[in-house]
Amino acid sequence: MRIVVTGGAGDLGSRVVREATARGHDVVPASRRTGVDLATGDGLEDALLGADTVVHCADDPSRGDTVTVYATRRLADAAAAHDVHLVHISIVGIDQQPMTYYRRKLRAEQGIDAAGGPATVLRATQFHSLTAFFARRLSVGPFTVTIGDMAFQPVDTDFVARRLVDVAAGPRPTGYVRAPDVAGPDVLPIGEVARLVRAHRRASAPRVVRVPPLGRLMRAISESRNVPATGTADLGGLSFADWLATQPERLTGR
Template structure:
């Protein structure tokens, strides 16, 4: 199969490309480097020519609606017009989460549904790297700050890439469809994430300071709304500790 991967040179997209090629498919990375600009739609026709599916991993939260919402809708419309199966990555728990980016991801899903073409949306929990970033950001010296009962169920990026590849090469829906959510194998309170990250670089366990959830956003975090309800998601990939063991002592980025 010829399968286009938007954001194919990024962290998730490059893994999807690698997984598809390992299965013998013609995986084609598409990004600004290859002439595709989702902010304007330039290069869409050429990128989708001859494709049977497109896996949409491209995003740029710094541009607010421009790529996340409008770029996704442009891609969805173009794929629908050509009968190309669109596979889109989204986030668990965005239906009732008062964060601007999560609201944009929900609008992106709605735009895909409105486009009317064959499409599959996969919602996944936060990647291990983002969970580690949260833990580092909320740790100041020997103190780790947490909000209420905040916890995450982080998932390995490779597991998400594998599932996206499976959806792109599997049976195609006739219209918009939601795949079963995907999560990692364990729910970890933020304090545990901070402890694991500090231990990874040889530091002692932090002292945990619990903050009250003031405001709608902190309430959402304290209620762990991005953790799927038991039995509602498939579980796959390495544990957070196993992923951490493969990383350098000093973590960077997200």
């Protein structure tokens, strides 16, 4: 099977490329490095020629709607025109959150549906690295702030990559469908995430300061709408603690 991977040089995309290649597929990484610019459409038509599936991992939240919404719709239209199955990675709970980026991701899904081609959307929870980043950002000295009952169900990036390849190589839908959400094995309050992160660098457990949720966004965070409903998601991959054990003592980035 010929599989095109947008964002094939990025963290998730490169893992999808490795996984699909290891399974014996003909894999084409598509990014600006390989002459494909989704923001302008340059190189897109050539990249899709002869493809069976395109796994869409490319994104750039710093550019507003340009990549997240408009480039995704451009890709969806091109995939539909070439009768290529589009597999799109999205985020659990985006229809339950007023966050601007989540609104964009929801519009991207709607654009894929409107394109009318065979397409599968797979929503995942936050990756382990991003969850650790949130815990660090919400910590000041020995204190960690929690907004209400804020919690995460972080997922291993490699597990998500495997599921994307499963979908890409699996049965082809006749139109727009949603695959089961994917998440990690554990639901963790932010205080517990911070405790694990601090223990990883041999620091004492933080004191958790609870902030009441005020406004729509804070209420959504407090109610953990980023966590899938019990029994609805495909759970797997490394736990957050096991992932931490593979990381350097000093965490950086997202």
